[in-house]
Amino acid sequence: MRIFLAPMEGVVDFSVRALLSGIGGIDGCVTEFVRVTHTQLPEKVFQRFMPELNNNCRTQNGTNVKLQLLGGNAESLAINAQRAVNYGARAIDLNFGCPAKTVNNSDGGASLLRSPERVYNIVRAVRCAVPSDIPVSAKIRLGFEDRSSYMDNATAVAEAGASELCVHARSKADGYKPPAYWDYINRIREAVDIPVVANGEIWNLEDFKRCREQSGCEDFMLGRGLMAHPDLARQIKAHIAGEEYQCLSWREICTMLHNFHRGTVDHYPEKYMGNRLKQWLMYLRRHYPEADVFFEAVKRQRDAASIERIFDEQYAVIS
Ligand SMILES: Cc1cc2nc3c(=O)[nH]c(=O)nc-3n(C[C@H](O)[C@H](O)[C@H](O)COP(=O)(O)O)c2cc1C
Known part of the structure; x- marks a missing residue:
C-alpha cells in the first residue's frame, strides 16, 4: 500500500x-502545478516549483517528488515536459482536475474533462515526448459539469499510455463539497490496467477504511487531511501493519509549526509574515482544537517578534 x-x-x-514527508508514512509527493501555455519555460521556473530538482527529485528525507504540469496544448505540454526532464525531472504528472475559473477559462485543469479525446491527446503527446523510463501519470476528477464522463476520461488516460491514474472522486461541479464518490473509483480500477490512486475526503483513519473498502484501492493520495493531521499517513500505515500508534501531541505539532515558521520566514516578503503559519493553523483546527485558540491569538500579528511571543505563550500553556 x-x-x-x-x-x-x-x-x-x-x-x-x-516537513510532512519527514514525519513519515508518505511514499511520494507531487509539486504544485506548473502552468504551461505556448512558451518554452526556462529552467528557473521548474526550479522554483521544484527545488528538489537539485536533490535528485527527492525531499530531504528521500521521498520521491513528481513534477505536475497543467495546460491544454498537447504540443506545448510535450515540449515543456521534455525540457523539465532535461533539467532533471524524473516523473511527470498531468493535472486534469483543477476547478479554478482562471485556469478553466484559459483551457486547463478540469475543463479538459469535457473532451476525453483531448485528455488522450495530451497524455499521449507527453508520453511520447519523454524517455520511456520517465513515468507519466495523470490526476483527474470524475467529470466537469457532472460525473457522467468519468469512465471515458479514465480509459483515455490509460489507453494513452499513462503509468498511473489518480482520481479525485468528485466532478468539477461538485467542487470540494463532501461526499467524495469513492465507489466510482472502484469501477475505474476494475476497467483500467494501470494502478489507480484514490483521492478525496480522507480526513482520518475511519475515512481511510471506508475509502479503501469502497474504492478497492491500495494506493491513496491525501491532501487537506495531512495538513490537518500531519501524521495521518503514519497512523494509517500502523493500522495496516496491526501496530499500536500514538498520534502526535499538540506540543509536538507546535514544535513542528515553530520550526516550519522559522525555516520559511525568510522565503516570503515581510508583508506576508506569518501567513503560511496562519494558513496551516486553519487546517489543523479540524483535528486539534488548540489550533483554534492559537489561530485567534496569532491572526493579527504581522511581525516576527510578536509571532515568537505567541509561540512562547503557547508553550507556557502546554507545559
Ligand atoms: C488549496 C488547494 C490547492 C490545490 N492545488 C492542486 C494542484 O496544484 N494540483 C492538483 O492536481 N490538485 C490540487 N488540488 C486538489 C488536491 O490535490 C486534492 O485532489 C483535493 O484536495 C482532494 O483531496 P483531499 O480531500 O485529500 O484534500 C488542490 C486542492 C486544494 C484544497
Whole structure:
C-alpha cells in the first residue's frame, strides 16, 4: 500500500513537502502545478516549483517528488515536459482536475474533462515526448459539469499510455463539497490496467477504511487531511501493519509549526509574515482544537517578534 501527499497550489510547497514527508508514512509527493501555455519555460521556473530538482527529485528525507504540469496544448505540454526532464525531472504528472475559473477559462485543469479525446491527446503527446523510463501519470476528477464522463476520461488516460491514474472522486461541479464518490473509483480500477490512486475526503483513519473498502484501492493520495493531521499517513500505515500508534501531541505539532515558521520566514516578503503559519493553523483546527485558540491569538500579528511571543505563550500553556 502506498500513500501520496497531494499537490496543493499555494499550500504544499517545497518546505511543506519536506516537513510532512519527514514525519513519515508518505511514499511520494507531487509539486504544485506548473502552468504551461505556448512558451518554452526556462529552467528557473521548474526550479522554483521544484527545488528538489537539485536533490535528485527527492525531499530531504528521500521521498520521491513528481513534477505536475497543467495546460491544454498537447504540443506545448510535450515540449515543456521534455525540457523539465532535461533539467532533471524524473516523473511527470498531468493535472486534469483543477476547478479554478482562471485556469478553466484559459483551457486547463478540469475543463479538459469535457473532451476525453483531448485528455488522450495530451497524455499521449507527453508520453511520447519523454524517455520511456520517465513515468507519466495523470490526476483527474470524475467529470466537469457532472460525473457522467468519468469512465471515458479514465480509459483515455490509460489507453494513452499513462503509468498511473489518480482520481479525485468528485466532478468539477461538485467542487470540494463532501461526499467524495469513492465507489466510482472502484469501477475505474476494475476497467483500467494501470494502478489507480484514490483521492478525496480522507480526513482520518475511519475515512481511510471506508475509502479503501469502497474504492478497492491500495494506493491513496491525501491532501487537506495531512495538513490537518500531519501524521495521518503514519497512523494509517500502523493500522495496516496491526501496530499500536500514538498520534502526535499538540506540543509536538507546535514544535513542528515553530520550526516550519522559522525555516520559511525568510522565503516570503515581510508583508506576508506569518501567513503560511496562519494558513496551516486553519487546517489543523479540524483535528486539534488548540489550533483554534492559537489561530485567534496569532491572526493579527504581522511581525516576527510578536509571532515568537505567541509561540512562547503557547508553550507556557502546554507545559
Ligand atoms: C488549496 C488547494 C490547492 C490545490 N492545488 C492542486 C494542484 O496544484 N494540483 C492538483 O492536481 N490538485 C490540487 N488540488 C486538489 C488536491 O490535490 C486534492 O485532489 C483535493 O484536495 C482532494 O483531496 P483531499 O480531500 O485529500 O484534500 C488542490 C486542492 C486544494 C484544497
